[in-house]
Amino acid sequence: MRVELLSDVKKRNNRETIRAKMNTTFALRRQEVICDAPMISNVQERWPALFDAAEINAEFKRITTMPLQSRFLSQLDLLSESLLRVFAKRSGEQGKKLKDIAAMMTDDIDAGRESSIKGLCIYLNENPDILVQEYMDMTEATALSAIEKTTVGIYVTRETPGNDFPDVGIIIEGVVVLQDLDNVALATAMLFGLFYSLNMSYPSQLRYTFEVIQKVVMELDATQLSRKAQNLKTKLLR
DSSP: OOHHHHHHTSSSSSSSHHHHHHHHHHHHHHHIIIIIIOHHHHHHHHOOGOOOOOHHHHHHHHHHHHSSSHHHHHHHHHHHHHHHHHHHTHHHHHHHHHHHHHTTSSSSSSHHHHHHHHHHHHTTTTTTTHHEEEOOOOOHHHHHHHTTTOEEEHHHHHBBEEEEEEEOOOOOEEEEEEOOOOOOHHHHHHHHHHHHHHHHOGGGGGGHHHHIIIISSSSSSSOOOOHHHHHHHHHHHO
16 A cells, blocks of 8 residues: 555545545554654655645644644734733843844734744744745755755745745755745644654754744643743743
């Protein structure tokens, strides 16, 4: 059935067949991912159907019984006002950065969500540029070199006079595993889902950001929080 899936993913309008076979092979796939800890390139080769937004949502629900994309985006929207309130109380250099981020939270819902995520990184003393890497005015060779050096992250190419094809995608182990995503918030949800699907640890430079996404935003395994995450959660609930 795994081998059949290799050809199934090449056929059009075949999502139901793929979903059924991915459901049936779930236990085998989890055993491979957890016990063998394969490289991402090997998982892509053996399970290409897994690297699709719809299937990441499905795999996350198989693992956690919780919807991924809809819950992440709705919870982020629900917390946005509280996040702004908490950000506004920070002073100093960090406060200035958070004020600049808050100013970008306009009526554009996608821009607002992206600003919330970046503000969360800053508040937790982590660098949002590690999570979201913007490739502006780069040659193809320079962009490829940057991708190859990226362990985990989201890449963004904006629409500019020289680039008519803006894109948002995900990089893991120097490989672009997902592209053509609509916005940074969706890409963050997909990256979070891939951490579960691929049994990956959070990157050390973003561990508090993803802990808050998991335990505060998604409310998954929320009983034991680090001091940073607990402090933020307490302030959000005030």
